[in-house]
Amino acid sequence: LAKTTQPISMDSYEGQEVNITCSHNNIATNDYITWYQQFPSQGPRFIIQGYKTKVTNEVASLFIPADRKSSTLSLPRVSLSDTAVYYCLVEGGNTPLVFGKGTRLSVIA
Amino acid sequence: DVKVTQSSRYLVKRTGEKVFLECVQDMDHENMFWYRQDPGLGLRLIYFSYDVKMKEKGDIPEGYSVSREKKERFSLILESASTNQTSMYLCASSSTPTGLYEQYFGPGTRLTVT
Secondary structure, rough: OOOEEEOOOEEEEOOOEEEEEOOOOOOOOEEEEEEEOOOOOOOOEEEEEOOOOEEEOOOEEEOOOOOOOOEEEOOOOOOOHHEEEEEEEEEEEOOOOOOOOEEEEEEEE | OOOEEEOOOOEEOOOOEEEEEEEEEEEOEEEEEEEEOOOOOOEEEEEEEOOEEEEEEEOOOOOOOEEHHHHHOEEEEEEEOOOHHHHEEEEEEEOOOOOOOOOOOOOEEEEEEE
């Protein structure tokens, strides 16, 4: 049973910032929030992980409010190559990852 | 760079055949996982293993078994393949007792059972 809820699909134009929000109302104290990206015919690839506040790397930013019941993956200035499925997961110390259905992002020229 | 390899990218088998899907990782990871992915259903966990000779059922273990005789190798076995096992199978590994750190996925095996 997936612990997260995220939109099924999103569309964006090239060059725009894309924000994908994920709800995880039952997140536990020891859970981390992790996002994966999957291109067609490939396995998922880790993008970013955070516990609270904000995390940024070369690919994306992750914003987590104080109550941690949701999180937002932010992709700056997307390009066509960012078209993929994005998965939001919460994971703790003693359970394996549970992938939901993800958000299918389509970037349009 | 972590590398997870799977024995075949594409496989076609007949109903009733015994099917072996092999996965090998080269980073000495303790944990290995088998998922299947179907359109509209996302990734679903079949089995996972935290150590050699250990295995745990995931969400959909029915019709599958696994083997982990060596740390680097995790095999998924379909004892008697059926058409509803036609799917993309993904193997992954990670270096912590659970999935807290990133899982590294293989390229997948697209299995068709006719």
